[in-house]
Amino acid sequence: MGARRWLVAALALSTCLACAAPAAARQKWNTRVFAHVSDPGYPALSLVAPDRTVYVGTFTNAQGSDTGPSKVFAYRPNGKLRRTYTIKGQTAGAAHGVQVAAIDARGILYLLDQNPSRVLTLNPRTGAQATYATFRDVPPCMTSLKTTDCSDTVMDNPPEPDYTAWGRDRSMYVTDYQQALIWRVPPGGGKPQVWFTDPQIDGSLFGPAGIVLLPDHRTLMFDTSAGGVTTPGDPTTGQLYKLPIKPNGKPGVLRQIWESGPKEGPDGFAVARSGHVYLALVGPQTNQIVELSQTGKELGRFPADTSGDNGSPVPFDEPSSVQFDGSRMIVTNDAFFSGDASHFVVFDVWAGEPGAPVFVPGLKPRVRYRLTVHPSSVGPGTHTFHFHATRNGKALRGAVVRFAGQSSKTDKHGNAAIVANLTHTGRRRARLTRGHRRHPRTLATASVRVH
Structure with missing residues (x-):
């Protein structure tokens, strides 16, 4: 996410759902401010827990001056703040940011920290924190003459864990935004392995971002903010891909299903029960959510222009992630370059259709x-x-x-x-x-x- 902000530079509710009016009273894309995010601000990714608590982490700013500890805020379904957690063990003097990327069947949260580059667990009941996995800088395959434990990139960048998805075997797949790869963290944590890398997803500094395990539990869907820099096509466009997990656990054949416009910066996304994909565009002056069919056909954008005017008191200002809560979407407003604290909010955006269940190993689906x-x-x-x-x-x-x-x-x-x-x-x-x-x-x- 931190480099994503440099992508932007380089390339250029009042109510809760339970208390709201009946669904029929809300039109698709109706937008409300769900919650304002306090200092240090810059919300980048949210997570909706099974009990509908919304967790939001704070991320880095454009100046890299956010050397204080990151925070995680827990909100009730009506947007009221429930609890604040301060992150421990971050690298002194470095720019800090965390993303609440996953939850397990016990309710433990999994945060992606930037400095140090790690997966950090957070027990929301006790506040206890522990390192689950640590990411390392791997060399480019080309210059190191290696075929494993390397990144298929032009530049030798440090790690930047961005988003994660659980696998059926309780392994964790983590996108690395700067090293253009997907890590696999073994069940229970430990040393991550480079699971997938390809020149097509090398966006220099702006590679793979959002990732979701699809309902078949055998296919990962992920996007890139830009790339590839050495492959045919426009290196400033992002893509949405499907990548099978083969029975032996290895990656299958990468398949592109959609391509963004130049400099739009595809980022976090969520999948509806219908198979539609709702994807945030964090690129410079884009300020939109795009809806795609399950085959990648673009069905619409909101708002229709790049003004960010969504009908609420706060405009979209670099929306960076989408998560479903029933038939509404929880959308973070990162406001990275404007730095406008009044724009550090989480939105409630009405999708008018329910989200697909997010796979969590061992979690029994709620029966309704x-x-x-x-x-x-x-x-x-x-x-x-x-x-x-x-x-x-x-x-x-x-x-x-x-x-x-x-x-x-x-x-x-x-x-x-x-x-x-x-x-x-x-x-x-x-x-x-x-x-x-x-x-x-x-x-x-x-x-x-x-x-």
């Missing part, structure tokens, strides 16, 4: 049941009520709907019907249940208003 009813508002009398039940968005078969003293089991499409005579005005509750007949477990509810 839903029950809907039609009609949901009637006058007194006898009516047929049609119910639909889902589990994680898919039709739920074999559950029991209980309403007005009657019950009906859902069919393979998740549907059930009950005929009921309602004589009193007010709200009547229907329950979606499973379990013992005498003590059923309520999975979800729906209400009918009798007026």
Whole structure:
């Protein structure tokens, strides 16, 4: 992320989701200020935990004068500050910045620190911190005549860990922005190995950035802010790639699916359940989020121009990462070159579609049941009520709907019907249940208003 800022130089909610109006009231791209980020500012990457706590780290500034300790802020889903953590063990006198890049099934956070270049664990309950892995400067393959433990780059740059994704085997894949490679940290931490490097992702100082393990759990998607400097094409454009993880754990064949415009600086991104990719463009005076199809077709940009005007009191000022929280996106506003402290914010941007689950080894996916009813508002009398039940968005078969003293089991499409005579005005509750007949477990509810 620090070099990304030099890329920019070189190349040129009021409410929470739970308390917000119903989703239908928000239009796609509707933007709100989720939270202001305190000193030292410069938020670069956020992480949304399973309990919907939003963690944000502070990063380096353009002057490199941020030699104080970095901080991590924890926000409640409504944007209220819950806790602040001060990072320990950073290199004295160096520019400092951390990114909250991953979380494990125990709730431990994994931070990517710049000085020293390492993965740092943070226990958000106790505040305890420990080094998980340390990155090293590897030589360019070309000048060192090496074929392993090297970077396929022109320049010999120091490491800069940027983003990370878990693998199925609990290994950690970490992009190195300046060394143009992807590290693999073994399960449980330890010495990272150079897992993938290629001249195509060598952007000189501005290489691989965001990385996500796709829902098939066999393919990594990552982007570059620029490159490659020695391969055909415009070296100032960034790309989005897919890279398979082969059964033997080695990388497969790199495949480009999208290319940005010159100097746009693709950075952090998130994947929706539909497969759409929402990607932040941190490049100079770009100030946009781009939406792509799963095949890389560009579907739209927000805002339509590069003004940064998003309809909220704070404009986009180098947005640098995107994370899903339900159907909203948490977007960090880095404001690296403006240095405008009033722009150090995290946004709540409405996507209008849910994000795909982020893979965390050992974490059981949250089960969400839903029950809907039609009609949901009637006058007194006898009516047929049609119910639909889902589990994680898919039709739920074999559950029991209980309403007005009657019950009906859902069919393979998740549907059930009950005929009921309602004589009193007010709200009547229907329950979606499973379990013992005498003590059923309520999975979800729906209400009918009798007026």
